[in-house]
Amino acid sequence: MAVTEQTSHPDGRVELTDPEVIASSRYGNAELAPTRIPERKWTTYNYAALWMGMAHNIPSYLLAAGLVALGMNWLQAFITITLGNLIVLVPLLLNSHAGTKYGIPFPVFARAFYGVRGANFPALLRAFIACGWFGIQTWIGGQAIYTIVGELAGSSWTGASSVGGHPWTMWVSFAFFWVLQMWLIWRGIEGLRRFENWAAPLVTAAFLALMIAILVKAGGLGPILDQPSTLGWDADFWKIFAPSLMGMIAFWATLSLNMPDFTRFGKGQREQVLGQIIGLPTTMSFIALASIITTSGTVLVYGSAIWDPVELTRRFENPVVVTIGLIMAILATMSCNVAANVVSPSYDFANALPRWLNFRTAGLLTGVIGILIQPWRLISDPSIYIFVWLSFYGGLLASVAGVLIAGYWFIDRTNLALADLYLRGGRYWYSDGWNWRAVVATLFGSLLAVGGAYSNPGAGPFPEGGLIPILQPLYDYSWVVGLIAGFITYLALTRFVPARRPVTS
Numbered sequence: 480m481a482v483t484e485q486t487s488h489p490d491g492r493v494e495l496t497d498p499e500v501i502a503s504s505r506y507g508n509a510e511l512a513p514t515r516i517p518e519r520k521w522t523t524y525n526y527a528a529l530w531m532g533m534a535h536n537i538p539s540y541l542l543a544a545g546l547v548a549l550g551m552n553w554l555q556a557f558i559t560i561t562l563g564n565l566i567v568l569v570p571l572l573l574n575s576h577a578g579t580k581y582g583i584p585f586p587v588f589a590r591a592f593y594g595v596r597g598a599n600f601p602a603l604l605r606a607f608i609a610c611g612w613f614g615i616q617t618w619i620g621g622q623a624i625y626t627i628v629g630e631l632a633g634s635s636w637t638g639a640s641s642v643g644g645h646p647w648t649m650w651v652s653f654a655f656f657w658v659l660q661m662w663l664i665w666r667g668i669e670g671l672r673r674f675e676n677w678a679a680p681l682v683t684a685a686f687l688a689l690m691i692a693i694l695v696k697a698g699g700l701g702p703i704l705d706q707p708s709t710l711g712w713d714a715d716f717w718k719i720f721a722p723s724l725m726g727m728i729a730f731w732a733t734l735s736l737n738m739p740d741f742t743r744f745g746k747g748q749r750e751q752v753l754g755q756i757i758g759l760p761t762t763m764s765f766i767a768l769a770s771i772i773t774t775s776g777t778v779l780v781y782g783s784a785i786w787d788p789v790e791l792t793r794r795f796e797n798p799v800v801v802t803i804g805l806i807m808a809i810l811a812t813m814s815c816n817v818a819a820n821v822v823s824p825s826y827d828f829a830n831a832l833p834r835w836l837n838f839r840t841a842g843l844l845t846g847v848i849g850i851l852i853q854p855w856r857l858i859s860d861p862s863i864y865i866f867v868w869l870s871f872y873g874g875l876l877a878s879v880a881g882v883l884i885a886g887y888w889f890i891d892r893t894n895l896a897l898a899d900l901y902l903r904g905g906r907y908w909y910s911d912g913w914n915w916r917a918v919v920a921t922l923f924g925s926l927l928a929v930g931g932a933y934s935n936p937g938a939g940p941f942p943e944g945g946l947i948p949i950l951q952p953l954y955d956y957s958w959v960v961g962l963i964a965g966f967i968t969y970l971a972l973t974r975f976v977p978a979r980r981p982v983t984s
Contacts, residue, residue, distance in 0.1 A: 526754025563727025578739025596912025729873020878924025881965025
């Protein structure tokens with residue numbers, strides 16, 4: 480397929496001159512096909528609101544609160560989180576560019592470097608991680624619903640008989656929240672955009688209200704900010720700073736890959752770039768500050784750090800305040816979960832079986848897998864949830880991000896043959912649909928990043944000395960190691976063992 484058979488518009492966006500050229504391809508369907516220019520209408524506000532909705536969630540809150548619980552003071556925790564989000568913004572924006580320019584989702588973008596078939600490797604890796612997150616968030620949302628009904632119904636609800644280690648009413652709450660999210664995803668991507676537009680400001684107001692309430696109880700901001708760090712600024716702090724920073728980066732490592740799923744609907748590069756710069760670092764810094772102040776305030780008010788906002792909301796005596804606060808928690812969880820953990824795997828699963836799955840049916844599959852993963856077990860241990868879960872998958876996905884950045888910006892220089900992303904035997908077919916260079920780069924980067932995975936005694940599934948002891952020191956820097964190793968390896972293999980010439984505009 481020649482590049483001349485795709486139309487480049489003055490603003491840099493590209494679309495197929497004749498969309499019918501890929502209509503009969505077994506590697507495409509209506510959701511995976513390039514978005515037509517008239518359908519690309521997301522504005523700066525839409526992207527800012529999307530990030531506000533995704534960032535304002537209970538796990539984001541727990542990240543900041545967890546750093547305070549580890550002994551950091553408000554400034555140390557704030558710097559760690561803000562720096563992490565500024566760092567992850569770089570690969571996120573680099574990979575977003577292709578979505579806006581070509582109107583393609585992440586798994587189709589990955590075909591340019593992994594091959595038309597090989598793209599299923601990084602796409603399914605990303606998808607199953609998203610399913611785990613979907614399950615975790617759904618369980619958290621179910622807990623909030625369980626608590627709200629308990630406030631209204633009393634002990635008949637909260638004291639229900641136990642099934643599988645939890646009250647049967649908790650399972651009902653979990654199922655209800657699952658169905659609610661499936662209904663939202665069934666409405667499609669435009670329904671999601673409208674939901675984010677009105678939900679995001681409400682969630683922001685809720686976190687502000689919780690912070691103000693604690694400030695009033697604590698006697699103002701001064702006593703909170705005066706609390707010293709138990710770590711200081713010496714070796715004790717720096718020992719946990721690096722793995723904590725990697726955890727902050729890894730929290731959004733998933734979105735640094737699949738933001739093309741959203742930027743494919745952008746009106747232009749300026750809109751998506753500004754929207755994301757406004758939305759991600761500022762929103763995460765805000766929620767970090769709100770979480771740090773609130774959690775630090777609970778030490779003064781209640782004598783110990785209460786880092787779970789659902790538990791904290793329950794401490795207030797007014798049932799109306801409790802109910803409103805928990806409803807906001809539910810909105811926050813749903814806003815993040817559907818956008819961050821359903822949209823991506825929906826495209827990823829549809830990419831693997833385009834003739835069998837579309838956006839909606841693949842979203843249902845995501846929901847089912849999210850239950851089968853048993854999220855109530857994933858979050859039963861905070862050490863496993865925050866450090867093992869985030870650090871491990873962060874290293875894996877970072878190596879994929881390294882391949883994409885090297886291929887798109889340094890090998891192809893942002894020029895892709897759009898139709899060939901969907902066709903057998905085209906430029907991106909490589910060897911039977913697979914590009915072994917990208918696969919080797921990803922595996923090698925992942926090995927260096929997580930091969931030394933270790934856990935403190937009794938705090939995780941890995942041996943104390945690391946899976947591969949010689950690589951243990953690298954695990955504290957898993958995301959950086961994976962990104963750099965994947966980038967350099969793919970660049971080197973492509974330069975010295977070339978498979979094709981880059982597309983020229």
